[in-house]
Amino acid sequence: MATTTATLALSSPDLVGDALALNTSKACYKAGTTIGLDQSTGLARVYLTATTNVDIITVPGAVWAGKNAKVYIANLSTVDSEFIIVTKGGNVIGRLYAGDWMWMPMEQKAAHLSDVEIAPNVASGMWVEYMMVHEGVVLTTSADS
Amino acid sequence: MATINATISISSPDLTSSPINLNKMMTLTKAGTTTGLEQTSGIVRRQFTSTDQVNLVATGAQNYGTPTATTNSNKIYIKNTGSSTTDYVLIGLGDAGGGTATTDAVNGDSMTIGRLYGGDWMLIPAHLATDVGDIWIAPSSSALVAVEFILFFE
Numbered sequence: 001m002a003t004t005t006a007t008l009a010l011s012s013p014d015l016v017g018d019a020l021a022l023n024t025s026k027a028c029y030k031a032g033t034t035i036g037l038d039q040s041t042g043l044a045r046v047y048l049t050a051t052t053n054v055d056i057i058t059v060p061g062a063v064w065a066g067k068n069a070k071v072y073i074a075n076l077s078t079v080d081s082e083f084i085i086v087t088k089g090g091n092v093i094g095r096l097y098a099g100d101w102m103w104m105p106m107e108q109k110a111a112h113l114s115d116v117e118i119a120p121n122v123a124s125g126m127w128v129e130y131m132m133v134h135e136g137v138v139l140t141t142s143a144d145s
Numbered sequence: 146m147a148t149i150n151a152t153i154s155i156s157s158p159d160l161t162s163s164p165i166n167l168n169k170m171m172t173l174t175k176a177g178t179t180t181g182l183e184q185t186s187g188i189v190r191r192q193f194t195s196t197d198q199v200n201l202v203a204t205g206a207q208n209y210g211t212p213t214a215t216t217n218s219n220k221i222y223i224k225n226t227g228s229s230t231t232d233y234v235l236i237g238l239g240d241a242g243g244g245t246a247t248t249d250a251v252n253g254d255s256m257t258i259g260r261l262y263g264g265d266w267m268l269i270p271a272h273l274a275t276d277v278g279d280i281w282i283a284p285s286s287s288a289l290v291a292v293e294f295i296l297f298f299e
Contacts (some may be wrong), residue, residue, distance in 0.1 A: 094270025
């Protein structure tokens with residue numbers, strides 16, 4: 001069994017009168033267990049040169065609802081005005097501007113409903129990293145078979 | 146202007162043949178600028194004792210700045226503070242103001258993000274557009290569960 005841990009350090013000395021210093025850490029388990037997630041897409045790094053909305057994680061017709069998964073996405077751009085719009089099943093989650101990252105659980109439901117998609121706001125080229133750590137996905141049937 | 150930093154560390158010695166040690170820090174800024182976000186909900190802690198689907202964050206006129214789906218860089222942190230490995234809270238987007246379950250739909254008004262088991266946390270952007278930007282929660286059991294969230298917004 002693998003051990004994967006996600007840790008967050010959130011801090012601000014001046015947002016409010018009491019300095020914010022939040023730290024949390026959690027191992028990533030399979031649904032309803034203390035068994036670690038044992039599969040991963042690996043950390044993917046892509047260079048996007050169009051504003052097209054593209055799938056970075058797809059869920060085909062047959063799904064593994066109830067399986068646990070975690071998704072990390074980071075916009076590696078250094079241009080402040082550049083962002084990606086992150087959607088799930090076509091529903092907007094929000095924008096990741098240059099340097100922003102996100103970490104979320106992922107529920108796999110019906111086909112396309114749970115796809116994770118990104119759309120850059122510029123076509124001049126943008127680096128994005130993403131990774132999913134999971135306990136299983138249904139892979140798309142090969143079009144060649 | 147405030148300075149807010151969020152650093153994620155993802156580590157695993159054995160998930161893959163090469164250990165994972167990913168560290169990424171971001172400074173929470175307003176959309177398209179280097180100006181820090183300067184408004185927050187504070188650390189909100191709520192307890193739930195029902196499986197009803199309800200709004201955790203209800204957007205609306207001036208509740209959290211001026212809601213818009215197109216020009217903000219808001220962030221939300223959510224944590225299930227419990228310790229259960231079997232009970233979870235389901236988190237999603239869309240209006241659950243009526244306390245009844247909504248149905249996910251591609252390009253629709255509601256979408257399930259995922260489950261937070263005890264101790265799990267998430268940090269995502271939050272567009273906060275009225276209704277479709279609401280953040281809902283649905284506990285898997287009626288056992289008491291406490292959830293914390295912090296909204297950082299423009």
